[in-house]
Amino acid sequence: MPELPEVETTRRGIETTALNRRLVAMPVRERRLRWPIPDCLPDCILSQTLLACQRRGKYILMQFGDQGTLLVHLGMSGSIRSCSPETFWRPHDHLQWEFDGGQCLRYHDPRRFGSILWHPRQAGPVLEHPRLAALGIEPLEGGLSAEHLLKGTRGKAQSIKQVLLAGQIVVGVGNIYASESLFRARIHPELPAGRLTRAQAQRLARAIIDTLNDALSSGGSTLRDYVNATGEPGSYFDLHAAVYEREGQPCRQCGSGIRRMVQGQRATYFCPRCQRLRR
DNA sequence: CTTTAACCCTGGAGGC
DNA sequence: TGCCTCCAGGGTTAAA
Numbered sequence: 615m616p617e618l619p620e621v622e623t624t625r626r627g628i629e630t631t632a633l634n635r636r637l638v639a640m641p642v643r644e645r646r647l648r649w650p651i652p653d654c655l656p657d658c659i660l661s662q663t664l665l666a667c668q669r670r671g672k673y674i675l676m677q678f679g680d681q682g683t684l685l686v687h688l689g690m691s692g693s694i695r696s697c698s699p700e701t702f703w704r705p706h707d708h709l710q711w712e713f714d715g716g717q718c719l720r721y722h723d724p725r726r727f728g729s730i731l732w733h734p735r736q737a738g739p740v741l742e743h744p745r746l747a748a749l750g751i752e753p754l755e756g757g758l759s760a761e762h763l764l765k766g767t768r769g770k771a772q773s774i775k776q777v778l779l780a781g782q783i784v785v786g787v788g789n790i791y792a793s794e795s796l797f798r799a800r801i802h803p804e805l806p807a808g809r810l811t812r813a814q815a816q817r818l819a820r821a822i823i824d825t826l827n828d829a830l831s832s833g834g835s836t837l838r839d840y841v842n843a844t845g846e847p848g849s850y851f852d853l854h855a856a857v858y859e860r861e862g863q864p865c866r867q868c869g870s871g872i873r874r875m876v877q878g879q880r881a882t883y884f885c886p887r888c889q890r891l892r893r
Numbered sequence: 894c895t896t897t898a899a900c901c902c903t904g905g906a907g908g909c
Numbered sequence: 910t911g912c913c914t915c916c917a918g919g920g921t922t923a924a925a
Contacts, residue, residue, distance in 0.1 A: 772895080789917095
């Protein structure tokens with residue numbers, strides 16, 4: 615599933631492929647995603663130039679001329695690849711953006727949990743879009759500190775794992791990296807968020823930043839360019855997980871058996887020895 | 894207000 | 910081999 619590093623790599627690939635290019639066509643084969651693709655597409659962006667491609671959380675923001683911005687989410691099975699406009703359409707290829715010069719981006723999403731939303735310019739700053747307004751800070755742009763985590767978790771009885779996943783304090787920590795970050799910070803996933811100590815918050819801020827950066831750089835080095843990747847469809851970054859999906863296997867730190875549990879209907883993996891509730 | 898659970902969807906795994 | 914059931918997952922909303 616695309617986590618923040620994959621989304622960021624995708625964003626960079628889109629920039630490389632299509633920034634400052636004019637959209638000449640946008641065939642849509644399937645509008646039924648998380649929400650239906652708006653009827654005004656593609657008309658409202660045809661012949662417009664892609665002036666910027668940014669990211670907020672796991673949303674990719676494509677600004678088309680002075681018309682507005684497309685909010686593109688990959689859900690959990692989505693991907694965007696560059697191809698030639700004539701490339702045969704595989705199952706679950708839902709649409710493509712064709713730019714002048716022959717550049718083309720294909721949106722592919724078997725489970726259709728992804729979404730494509732339209733934010734017209736007159737609706738105001740795109741960052742105030744309902745889907746974006748309440749998001750936590752970006753972990754890779756500075757500002758994620760122990761103080762920020764302590765402030766955001768103060769008084770919360772919910773587990774630290776679930777608070778991280780909720781994305782209201784910091785974005786981009788999906789199910790995989792929540793487990794990985796907590797392991798790296800040696801914090802038990804069930805710790806009530808409000809009980810986080812300063813030392814733990816310090817380690818957690820560091821762990822989140824390092825975990826995401828590691829994934830980003832390893833993804834960048836192994837695939838170079840996600841959008842232009844020629845590997846098998848749907849191949850995501852090869853994660854060298856410390857705990858994720860390693861139930862029963864020895865902890866790389868202490869050798870104890872990695873445990874799996876469910877929090878909020880989601881799997882959590884942790885080392886019972888390295889991550890203790892009481893510290 | 895907080896917390897929980899259901900939902901959207903498909904591919905893959907496991908049981909028989 | 911094939912059919913059936915179950916499950917994973919992110920993000921959102923309805924319900925408790």
